[in-house]
Amino acid sequence: xQATATEAFPHSGAHAAHHQEAGFLRTYVFSTDHKMIGxxxxxxxxxxxLFGFFLMLMMRWQIAHPGKPVPIMGxxxxxxxxxxAANGIISPDLYNSFGAMHxxxxxxxxxxxxxxxxxxxxxxxxxIGAPDMxxxxxNMASYQFYVLGGTVMFFSFFIPGGAAQxxxxxxxxxxxxVQTNGQTFWLIGMIFLISxxxxxxxxxxxxxxxxxxxxxxxxRLPFFVWAQFVTAFLLLLAFPPLEAAGILQLMDxxxxxxxxxxxxxxxxxxxxxxxxxxxxxxxxxLFWFLAHPEVYVLILPAMGIVAEIIANNTRKPxxxxxxxxxxxxxxxFLSFIVWAHHMYLTGMGTKIATFFQTTTMLISIPSVxxxxxxxxxxxxxxxxxxxxxxxxxxxxxMFGIGGLTGLPLGLSYSDIYLHDTYYVIAHFHYIVAPGTxxxxxxxIYYWFPKITGRFMNEFWGKIHFWGSLIFMNLIFQxxxxxxxxxxxxxxxxxxxxxSGAKTPDTVGGLSPFIMGLHTWILWAAxxxxxxxxxxxxNLFWSIKHGPETHSDNPWDSxxxxxxxxxxxxxxxxxxxxxxxxxxxxxxxxxHERDFTPQNEPDPACEPSPA
Amino acid sequence: MMAKLxxxxxxxxxxxxxxxxxxxxxxxxxxxxxxxxxxxxxxxxVRFRRSRNPRANYYGVKSHASxxxxxxxxxxxxFLLFGLAVPLWAKAVDKFPKASDxxxxxxxxxxxxxxxxxxxxxxxxGKQDMKYVxxxxxxxxxxxxxxxxxDIQTINEMHVPLVKNPDGQYRPVIVYIxxxxxxxxxxxxxxxxxxxxxxxxxxxxxxxxxxEGVFQINCxxxxxxxxxxxxxxxxxxxxxxxxxxxLASKSAAPSASSFE
Numbered sequence: 067x068q069a070t071a072t073e074a075f076p077h078s079g080a081h082a083a084h085h086q087e088a089g090f091l092r093t094y095v096f097s098t099d100h101k102m103i104g105x106x107x108x109x110x111x112x113x114x115x116l117f118g119f120f121l122m123l124m125m126r127w128q129i130a131h132p133g134k135p136v137p138i139m140g141x142x143x144x145x146x147x148x149x150x151a152a153n154g155i156i157s158p159d160l161y162n163s164f165g166a167m168h169x170x171x172x173x174x175x176x177x178x179x180x181x182x183x184x185x186x187x188x189x190x191x192x193x194i195g196a197p198d199m200x201x202x203x204x205n206m207a208s209y210q211f212y213v214l215g216g217t218v219m220f221f222s223f224f225i226p227g228g229a230a231q232x233x234x235x236x237x238x239x240x241x242x243x244v245q246t247n248g249q250t251f252w253l254i255g256m257i258f259l260i261s262x263x264x265x266x267x268x269x270x271x272x273x274x275x276x277x278x279x280x281x282x283x284x285x286r287l288p289f290f291v292w293a294q295f296v297t298a299f300l301l302l303l304a305f306p307p308l309e310a311a312g313i314l315q316l317m318d319x320x321x322x323x324x325x326x327x328x329x330x331x332x333x334x335x336x337x338x339x340x341x342x343x344x345x346x347x348x349x350x351x352l353f354w355f356l357a358h359p360e361v362y363v364l365i366l367p368a369m370g371i372v373a374e375i376i377a378n379n380t381r382k383p384x385x386x387x388x389x390x391x392x393x394x395x396x397x398x399f400l401s402f403i404v405w406a407h408h409m410y411l412t413g414m415g416t417k418i419a420t421f422f423q424t425t426t427m428l429i430s431i432p433s434v435x436x437x438x439x440x441x442x443x444x445x446x447x448x449x450x451x452x453x454x455x456x457x458x459x460x461x462x463x464m465f466g467i468g469g470l471t472g473l474p475l476g477l478s479y480s481d482i483y484l485h486d487t488y489y490v491i492a493h494f495h496y497i498v499a500p501g502t503x504x505x506x507x508x509x510i511y512y513w514f515p516k517i518t519g520r521f522m523n524e525f526w527g528k529i530h531f532w533g534s535l536i537f538m539n540l541i542f543q544x545x546x547x548x549x550x551x552x553x554x555x556x557x558x559x560x561x562x563x564x565s566g567a568k569t570p571d572t573v574g575g576l577s578p579f580i581m582g583l584h585t586w587i588l589w590a591a592x593x594x595x596x597x598x599x600x601x602x603x604n605l606f607w608s609i610k611h612g613p614e615t616h617s618d619n620p621w622d623s624x625x626x627x628x629x630x631x632x633x634x635x636x637x638x639x640x641x642x643x644x645x646x647x648x649x650x651x652x653x654x655x656x657h658e659r660d661f662t663p664q665n666e667p668d669p670a671c672e673p674s675p676a
Numbered sequence: 677m678m679a680k681l682x683x684x685x686x687x688x689x690x691x692x693x694x695x696x697x698x699x700x701x702x703x704x705x706x707x708x709x710x711x712x713x714x715x716x717x718x719x720x721x722v723r724f725r726r727s728r729n730p731r732a733n734y735y736g737v738k739s740h741a742s743x744x745x746x747x748x749x750x751x752x753x754x755f756l757l758f759g760l761a762v763p764l765w766a767k768a769v770d771k772f773p774k775a776s777d778x779x780x781x782x783x784x785x786x787x788x789x790x791x792x793x794x795x796x797x798x799x800x801x802g803k804q805d806m807k808y809v810x811x812x813x814x815x816x817x818x819x820x821x822x823x824x825x826x827d828i829q830t831i832n833e834m835h836v837p838l839v840k841n842p843d844g845q846y847r848p849v850i851v852y853i854x855x856x857x858x859x860x861x862x863x864x865x866x867x868x869x870x871x872x873x874x875x876x877x878x879x880x881x882x883x884x885x886x887x888e889g890v891f892q893i894n895c896x897x898x899x900x901x902x903x904x905x906x907x908x909x910x911x912x913x914x915x916x917x918x919x920x921x922x923l924a925s926k927s928a929a930p931s932a933s934s935f936e
Contacts, residue, residue, distance in 0.1 A: 157901070158901035158902065158904070162903075232898065237858075237859055237898075239857065239858045239875060240858040240859065243857065328875050329876065330807075330875070331857060331876075332786075332810065332814065332857060333787070333858070336811055337811065346859055346874055346876065347877075381731075382733060382736055383736070411861065411870050411871055412872045412879075413871065415769060415770070416762070416766040416769060416770055419765055420765075423761060427753045431746070431749075431750055437713075438746065442737050444720040444721065446732060446733035446735070447720075447724045447733075447736075448732040449721065449724050449725050450726050451725070463710075463714060463717060466709075466713055467710065470709060474702040477702070479760070479761045479764045479768070480695060482768075483684075483692075483868045483870070485870050486896035486897065547683055550682050550683040551684075555896075555898075556903060557904040558903065561904070563904045563907050564904075564907035569892060572889075572891055572892050573686055573688070573866060573889040574865060574892070653732040660732065
């Protein structure tokens with residue numbers, strides 16, 4: 067197997083020459099080069115990230131000022147979306163659409179494509195010393211399916227009735243009785259997106275197994291590659307059940323089956339004309355069998371990015387590399403057997419609840435090990451605080467908050483109270499927003515010089531960092547307080563209906579302080595939007611005008627992606643890399659330089675076969 | 677005290693107190709871990725900044741303290757899980773009080789209201805069957821069963837008495853929860869109870885109210901565009917006398933009720 071990979075190298079120069087003549091379409095649109103596909107994924111997913119954020123801003127306005135027209139954007143919403151946004155007011159239907167699509171877009175169209183597809187595609191072949199992915203055309207198809215899925219999702223906003231309204235979880239029977247075809251669009255879009263992920267996943271697995279450079283043994287893989295490798299397995303094994311479930315729900319919707327509809331359903335005052343006999347809980351099991359591993363799909367690549375940047379900027383090896391590898395493998399396995407902790411309150415008996423609580427507590431252990439290794443890696447370092455490192459340093463405590471607040475949700479008994487409150491929202495957003503998204507930002511600042519030969523602006527990078535850190539916390543910290551006070555999720559009026567002020571007849575309504583936090587959160591979200599402006603400008607401006615790097619390896623890094631020309635040509639490496647050592651040989655005693663690249667020849671040892 | 681600090685609202689049931697306790701214990705563990713991590717983290721960032729420590733140490737930490745901390749955390753988690761969470765859950769879902777010692781109520785949720793049903797003066801619910809479920813018979817009560825004739829049905833209004841049983845404990849409430857259209861979730865924050873109302877299933881929960889008052893019943897599962905409106909549900913915990921008066925006023929009303 068290894069022979070194939072090495073043989074590919076002598077030809078890689080010829081490949082590059084051949085492909086440089088390719089036209090615009092072949093280079094930028096129908097490219098089979100893993101780096102271009104990575105960039106395509108990255109750019110498209112960043113657009114969706116902004117769009118998902120925009121939906122959230124509209125929702126935060128509605129939550130803080132229910133029934134009031136949205137300023138500035140209101141007239142545009144009204145003219146684009148019609149009745150559901152009449153007079154610029156977000157109706158409950160539109161609120162539910164925005165809620166469902168915010169979740170769907172952020173998870174399936176923004177974060178996973180960024181963390182897995184964009185970073186993975188660009189970096190995994192480079193880091194393992196391969197000329198490209200194992201199946202370049204499959205890779206192109208994966209991106210095309212993703213675009214198709216995204217297009218279907220996006221245009222569902224403009225059909226009569228609007229986009230899906232049953233949450234990103236699309237629970238039947240609600241998903242099947244909501245009066246809009248948006249739900250059908252959602253299912254078709256999901257089927258495209260799932261197919262895209264499956265194609266990506268097989269490709270990653272084949273690439274990592276088959277195309278490692280000579281000497282790149284498993285225990286010499288950068289942790290980022292391990293994280294992507296496990297992520298690919300999660301996608302490959304967890305998505306097919308949801309694809310099947312999606313098709314079943316589509317059949318319920320368009321072909322009159324009732325896989326998820328029980329007998330005796332009476333919707334809107336009359337008995338539903340369905341054959342019945344189905345189970346709404348079956349969908350939940352199939353959905354969460356994907357969606358819990360999906361949570362780790364969101365976080366593992368982020369941990370990979372974090373490990374790379376910590377090693378580079380502490381100038382020392384990551385502490386506990388082997389523990390990290392075993393932990394990430396353990397997480398991968400355990401993530402398949404925790405799914406029903408999303409379903410504690412569907413009427414679960416003691417045995418099943420005990421099983422899922424135990425696995426949920428167990429999976430916290432490797433997660434804590436990973437975080438601990440990252441923390442301990444700082445000890446003895448010589449820490450450089452550049453923009454990527456700042457984002458990574460913020461990732462650690464933010465992810466810590468997200469992880470710790472998962473504990474009371476992971477025990478079914480405390481979940482009785484916290485279930486479906488804002489506490490849950492704050493919990494998973496701490497994992498994904500100042501967690502994964504910070505890691506993604508860090509990765510963009512860190513690998514940008516490899517892609518363009520120029521740095522991004524440090525000053526504006528720091529403004530972006532500090533602004534994002536402060537506003538993210540101002541947004542999500544108050545949600546813990548709201549959740550503890552009993553504020554429930556997915557209320558189109560933000561809970562105004564059952565605040566203490568509106569229900570003086572009851573004991574224990576939400577206090578004016580808790581309700582008032584909505585306004586804080588709204589303005590913090592606006593602030594967060596504003597500090598993204600320097601990032602967007604910085605990103606595009608620096609392509610042509612950023613300070614030049616004057617080196618292929620400007621961060622003095624050890625891993626293989628920096629030992630290539632900048633930007634890496636088609637085929638990646640000027641000469642076939644041979645790997646002599648582990649990924650993080652920084653500050654090796656006896657060496658003058660404080661980094662020793664993986665492919666730097668070592669007279670003392672021959673590269674061992676992979 | 678901790679409950680106030682965390683901002684937990686008023687608690688009005690016996691199990692609510694233990695739910696709160698578990699939440700509080702968890703937050704002690706979380707707080708200790710977070711503060712510990714953070715203190716170490718800030719110290720490390722300052723101590724090992726480049727200007728103070730220009731050359732990194734290849735080996736870093738050599739002690740095994742972190743492994744011991746890891747094991748300690750796992751043990752605390754194991755205790756919280758098997759010592760508290762599992763037995764408490766078992767008590768909540770397995771050890772139901774006897775129906776004869778309890779107030780028994782059936783709930784059928786719908787878009788966007790709560791239907792409640794009481795057995796009436798004879799204390800026996802009329803027979804039910806799926807085949808009788810119609811728009812105005814959401815409980816599917818058998819029209820030919822005499823026990824069903826005196827059953828009481830209400831909308832958005834659930835009353836239970838606060839009265840002590842012979843065993844000295846407050847009388848528990850058993851609620852059978854279902855739905856006629858989509859999935860809802862029966863949540864009474866003050867009682868610390870939540871149970872999804874799932875069409876095609878009827879799931880019992882129980883709780884023991886410990887104080888009088890009017891409490892909100894909220895829907896905790898997205899159920900459509902009127903989801904937030906389901907907060908109009910009310911649970912009234914009142915004295916035995918008031919409860920009986922209320923029941924009597926409801927039985928006087930015509931029993932064939934329409935809910936649309």
